[in-house]
Amino acid sequence: MRGLLAFLFSLGYIHRVENITYGRQSIDQSDIDQVVEVLKSDWLTQGPMVSQFENALAEFVQAKHVFACSNGTAALHLTSLALGLKKGDNVLCTSMSFAATSNAILYSGADVEFVDIDPETFNIDLNLLEEKLASGNYKAVYATSFAGLPLDAEKISNLCRQHNAFFVEDCCHAIGGHFHNLNDEKIMAGSSHYSDMSIFSFHPVKHIACGEGGAVSTNNDELAEKVKLYRSHGITKENIEDLEDQPWLNEQQVLGYNYRMSDILAGLGYSQLKKIKSNLDRRQVVAKTYKENLKLGYQKFDQRFYNAYHLFVVLSEKRKELYHFLREHKIFTQVHYIPIYKHPYYQKRYGDISLPKVEKYYEQCLSLPMFHGMTDEQLGFVIDKVNEFNK
């Protein structure tokens, strides 16, 4: 009997301790009810739920326009289309993000140059960004509010304005994050108050789960029109003269895509968004408990910033050993991320690049479990195991 149990354990059919992953979604009955309601309605796509979700998002992140779309990568692509990035343009991008951030720049035909990170915040280094902007002609800056820590968007927008560059915030990690600007006003991450556009992802590991989903926010009416146009084939019914007489008319004005979100997923997103405050509160508690109980390095930031904690990254000189030790105890951590320029595609395209601060970060970083459904038992178990390893 024991042999059989051990065999089943080894196959993973029986779990001694449930797996604890670095992130996961929480779906409750209200989410299920909302999706079922959409399924029973007349619209599965291009119905009222998408705009209901967009309006609620716009109110939450405090942006004038929000456009939901099929995923965060599509949202990024829509920004490069709306800005009209093209071959011959150079764009600056943080070196520490998911590859999608810079892929979207390449989709447009433009080229990317990577900027090193600040070793305390893990966000793009503002001094290096300033030097870079002064040293060449750059069309735009793409930067990520990493792990949930909002960028100092006020400062970046000042730099971008001086050097005539657009500014796009990748806010996939930081919905609900905010900071106080120099006038002590509260600015929401992803509000596009300082940036030209911001983008979000609703992948299940992010704060709001749609399965797949994303959004673009902007306060600029012209960019908004372009995002909307490119999201749906470049086809519009606006400004067509004969529409009353020939209601079927529409016009394709640019080469767009189908990057729309379905009403089914918008329903899920809408329901998830209603619970974001308690989600963010729980993440604060998890982060505080980690900081108080672990003796490892972590992301440091000024009091002016409120971190939305998509990830909780610790720094360890024995990162690999810690990863494997935790895995043996069914704690599945992750490394966020491999610096984008180290991927073979980028190496082939741009040759060997080595940015010292992001390299050092990458050698040591490990994302511990961080999700709002994390129980006190799970949190205590992770802390015990990390401390057991570090003893």
Ligand SMILES: *Cc1c(COP(=O)(O)O)cnc(C)c1O
């Ligand atoms: C998740 C993520 C993306 C891509 O979002 P998808 O919805 O998976 O396409 C882009 N940038 C960052 C920083 C992300 O975390």
